[in-house]
Amino acid sequence: MTLDALLTQAPELTAQDYLVIGVATCFRREEGELETVKVLEPIPSAYLESLLQNIPTSYELVAATTVGDVLNNVGIPTLPNGEAVHFCENFGDRVIAAARTYHARPDSQAHLPVGTTRTDFNYSTEKKRVLNFKNVVKAEDNVRQHKYTHQKL
Numbered sequence: 001m002t003l004d005a006l007l008t009q010a011p012e013l014t015a016q017d018y019l020v021i022g023v024a025t026c027f028r029r030e031e032g033e034l035e036t037v038k039v040l041e042p043i044p045s046a047y048l049e050s051l052l053q054n055i056p057t058s059y060e061l062v063a064a065t066t067v068g069d070v071l072n073n074v075g076i077p078t079l080p081n082g083e084a085v086h087f088c089e090n091f092g093d094r095v096i097a098a099a100r101t102y103h104a105r106p107d108s109q110a111h112l113p114v115g116t117t118r119t120d121f122n123y124s125t126e127k128k129r130v131l132n133f134k135n136v137v138k139a140e141d142n143v144r145q146h147k148y149t150h151q152k153l
Helices: 003-009 045-051 067-071 091-104 106-111
Strands: 018-030 033-043 059-066
Touching (some): 018 091, 033 091, 045 059, 045 091, 059 067
16 A cells, blocks of 8 residues: 555545554464464554553564655564565555554654664563464354253243
8 A cells, every 4th residue: 555545545644643563473374384474563552552561472573663654665674684574464554543543642652762663572472373363163162051041931
């Protein structure tokens, strides 16, 4: 999504609006095995504040930038070891949503100034984020009820 297309969808935003993006370690299930995938995604203000409270997170790198820099590929961080980073699904829409949270709560911009990158969060992949997870419901999953449950006695 281009910057002009984004700004037409969100007229209250400008290219200079604040945005935080992060590189998360996610997983994709391929033939029963878990494959590691690095995903770039915008981070809303509420989640940034919870990251600052040292909760476990799959984000290994978080960077403060602007909407214009992200959509023009200037403010996108690179991993030090040169690993490939993939954009999350609906990246443009999520950029709009995250930028609106910082627009509504300007005090959250003080936590991480523009141009700052942090890697000192409580990084953990104990709870794995599986991207292509399919929840398959089977008949055996249904809870058995007493035969008089729906009858008037």
